[in-house]
Amino acid sequence: MLALRIARVFDGRAVVEGAGVVFVDGGRIVGVEPSWFGIPTGVEVLDRPSGTLLPGLVDAHVHLVGDGAPGALERPGALSQDDLFSTIERSLRIQLAAGVTTVRDLGDVAWSVVDWRARRPRPDLPTVVASGPPLTSRAGYRRHMDGGASGSDELRAAVRERAERGADVVKIMAGGGMPSTPGSAVDQGRFTAEELALVVRRAHAVGLPVTAHAHALVSIRDAIAAGVDGIEHCTFLASDSVHVPEEAIAALAAQGIVVCPTLGHAPGAGPAPQLKERMYEAGPDHDALRRRVVRAHLAGVTIVSGTDGGIGPDTPHGGLPRAVMDLVSGGMAAADALASATSVAARACGLGDRKGRVRTGYDADLVVVDGDPFTDMAALARLDVTVLGGQVLSSRS
The missing domain is CATH 3.20.20.140 (Metal-dependent hydrolases)
Known part of the structure; x- marks a missing residue:
């Protein structure tokens, strides 16, 4: 299992108030939790304290x-x-x-x-x-x-x-x-x-x-x-x-x-x-x-x-x-x-039931950008983490 801990989550429609941890397992999103939510021992964690997580x-x-x-x-x-x-x-x-x-x-x-x-x-x-x-x-x-x-x-x-x-x-x-x-x-x-x-x-x-x-x-x-x-x-x-x-x-x-x-x-x-x-x-x-x-x-x-x-x-x-x-x-x-x-x-594209949202059960196609696109849309071009089908394909160390 993977946990992404970030500053904010855009779920495909709006920023999820208070959300700060997204869990991924088996190629799917399995949880969208508040920032204070405890991450179990043994879970891989990617910390991006200034990042914004969005659907791929x-x-x-x-x-x-x-x-x-x-x-x-x-x-x-x-x-x-x-x-x-x-x-x-x-x-x-x-x-x-x-x-x-x-x-x-x-x-x-x-x-x-x-x-x-x-x-x-x-x-x-x-x-x-x-x-x-x-x-x-x-x-x-x-x-x-x-x-x-x-x-x-x-x-x-x-x-x-x-x-x-x-x-x-x-x-x-x-x-x-x-x-x-x-x-x-x-x-x-x-x-x-x-x-x-x-x-x-x-x-x-x-x-x-x-x-x-x-x-x-x-x-x-x-x-x-x-x-x-x-x-x-x-x-x-x-x-x-x-x-x-x-x-x-x-x-x-x-x-x-x-x-x-x-x-x-x-x-x-x-x-x-x-x-x-x-x-x-x-x-x-x-x-x-x-x-x-x-x-x-x-x-x-x-x-x-x-x-x-x-x-x-x-x-x-x-x-x-x-x-x-x-x-x-x-x-x-x-x-x-x-x-x-x-x-x-x-x-x-006919995929609205499994892609384009950050919500439980959807495909774990996710990106994290460095910054807040709601105050600086140029942040969308500052790609930090890419997750495709639950696999982290790229991420800054």
């Missing part, structure tokens, strides 16, 4: 086949399976070094992440929730990732394949992206509202949620009408600016659609130059995006933290602490920002 972080949007170099998602199709698996494991180690103990991979190449998970289980690496290749139109954004489909029959078959291969979620590219694939403008939709609704119905029938990549306002509206479970990016790009209709925000909140705005760009980075230009009239800086996300949160929209990690130099793996800090910079309360990367993200 959850990055709700990554691409493990991407190595963070320019063109990271264009190259994997030419790699061998061994090389792909090595990239996936390297990406996961970087995530773990940032305190991330669970990731949701929202787009691999040729099923590489799903296959890696089945063939090379690694208890010393983060838990992986996976979509397989993103479902794209034949001429759409990221079509090279082997997820192209056209027409009702192919869309039905694509959903069925994802269920049969063991995917956890269907990722559909409802619109274009940045940089744009030729013929796939970022402010235009790639599937009709009817096609999106068909994918949602078929996925829900086999127990899979659907999350839609959507920068464009038209794609966001179609995704809402289709009843998707989540929207990635959700930038609200119109033809010449950003337009955020109140009725769209109200619908996102009312339908419980989870939005992952993919913040956490590398220091000094921001939106891609083309995207920044399109956003100019609504506010060209990253601060404007953060504030829009927080306004949506205050209107009742569920926000989870994810980074798009791995797709390029602006979005390397391991950036989740920055994504949480971005939310706080935009005006979100610290507890809500931390929840977006713990309990709320775990629930969005």
Whole structure:
């Protein structure tokens, strides 16, 4: 048994008043006790008198086949399976070094992440929730990732394949992206509202949620009408600016659609130059995006933290602490920002019954940071202790 004695405990929703000792045994949390609680003889103790204990972080949007170099998602199709698996494991180690103990991979190449998970289980690496290749139109954004489909029959078959291969979620590219694939403008939709609704119905029938990549306002509206479970990016790009209709925000909140705005760009980075230009009239800086996300949160929209990690130099793996800090910079309360990367993200990933909380019976995926993120959110980047499945993987002496 292990006991972690710390200054404060954030349980995934709030600071637990008076809690100061967390017990771990057999890969599970077996007790959350007050600071004065006696620790039995023979129990291993990690003392962190100034530390804050949190659930292991959850990055709700990554691409493990991407190595963070320019063109990271264009190259994997030419790699061998061994090389792909090595990239996936390297990406996961970087995530773990940032305190991330669970990731949701929202787009691999040729099923590489799903296959890696089945063939090379690694208890010393983060838990992986996976979509397989993103479902794209034949001429759409990221079509090279082997997820192209056209027409009702192919869309039905694509959903069925994802269920049969063991995917956890269907990722559909409802619109274009940045940089744009030729013929796939970022402010235009790639599937009709009817096609999106068909994918949602078929996925829900086999127990899979659907999350839609959507920068464009038209794609966001179609995704809402289709009843998707989540929207990635959700930038609200119109033809010449950003337009955020109140009725769209109200619908996102009312339908419980989870939005992952993919913040956490590398220091000094921001939106891609083309995207920044399109956003100019609504506010060209990253601060404007953060504030829009927080306004949506205050209107009742569920926000989870994810980074798009791995797709390029602006979005390397391991950036989740920055994504949480971005939310706080935009005006979100610290507890809500931390929840977006713990309990709320775990629930969005289908793991809310065992991850993302510090409570008895949950998986012992835990991190201790040096300091108090409620007074200094930069403490989230000062990782001190990482516990994965009850095993202490790293800790300062």
